[in-house]
Amino acid sequence: MTMTPQELQASLEAIIYAADEPATLDQIAKALAVEKSEARAGLDLLVAAYQTDDRGIEVRKVAGGWKFYTKAQHHDAVRKFIKSLQPPLRLTMPALETLAVIAYKQPATIPEINEIRGVNVGGVIKTLLEKRLITTAGRKEVIGRPILYRTSKQFLMRFGLFDLDELPSLKEFEALAQAALGDDTGIAPTEPEDSAVAPAASAESALNAEGANASATEAPTVPNADNIEGSADETDNSRAAVASAGKGSSEQGI
Numbered sequence: 001m002t003m004t005p006q007e008l009q010a011s012l013e014a015i016i017y018a019a020d021e022p023a024t025l026d027q028i029a030k031a032l033a034v035e036k037s038e039a040r041a042g043l044d045l046l047v048a049a050y051q052t053d054d055r056g057i058e059v060r061k062v063a064g065g066w067k068f069y070t071k072a073q074h075h076d077a078v079r080k081f082i083k084s085l086q087p088p089l090r091l092t093m094p095a096l097e098t099l100a101v102i103a104y105k106q107p108a109t110i111p112e113i114n115e116i117r118g119v120n121v122g123g124v125i126k127t128l129l130e131k132r133l134i135t136t137a138g139r140k141e142v143i144g145r146p147i148l149y150r151t152s153k154q155f156l157m158r159f160g161l162f163d164l165d166e167l168p169s170l171k172e173f174e175a176l177a178q179a180a181l182g183d184d185t186g187i188a189p190t191e192p193e194d195s196a197v198a199p200a201a202s203a204e205s206a207l208n209a210e211g212a213n214a215s216a217t218e219a220p221t222v223p224n225a226d227n228i229e230g231s232a233d234e235t236d237n238s239r240a241a242v243a244s245a246g247k248g249s250s251e252q253g254i
Helices: 005-018 025-032 036-049 072-083 093-105 110-117 122-130 153-159 170-181 203-216 225-247
Strands: 057-062 065-070 134-139 147-151
Touching: 005 025, 005 036, 005 065, 025 036, 025 065, 036 057, 065 072, 093 110, 093 122, 093 147, 093 170, 110 122, 110 147, 122 134
Parallel strands: none
Antiparallel strands: 057 065, 134 147
């Protein structure tokens, strides 16, 4: 039985509302027994329908699917309400810096993260795993076969990202993190770390230094002008999307 556009949008709305995690295009098309192109067209119409000012929520592409989120202009009110229901997610600044290293270096092992951060991050890794912001990604094929870590779908959902291509610059990461975690109150007091490696460095300076060391050993290349222009446009669009997501990324039900 063929659904009308209105019936399709109503079904899409119900599915996205009921889903615990972002509903993917494949899942939606299969559930509704429609072609992916038809489901995608319906999703586009549904997204547009929620963009009007009289709506407090919107349908957003995130973590490979679609999910309801509150709009940025209502974020403060929602945050106050949520804080009255449950304790917010709190991370120490070392945990945020370690998360940044994993996000930009992934997949990465603990020894690699130790070297970049300049401290032993074993305890921080455990915290990030418990909060489901990172997950394991197999083992690296080197001596000892250390475990690899990468960011999780929960990380994408918490930070309002569709995929890792939307990660902002390292300089913008702390501001995005504070917006996603709820402002400075989401940054827990720093706990002493096991400084068995070297004095701690910020994630940005450490990763930048690593990049500089790596580039110093490589032969210089002349970039293609067309690639430079396209890359800049993509970066600007990505940062704009992330900045918007970070400011209003309260989940429906968070």
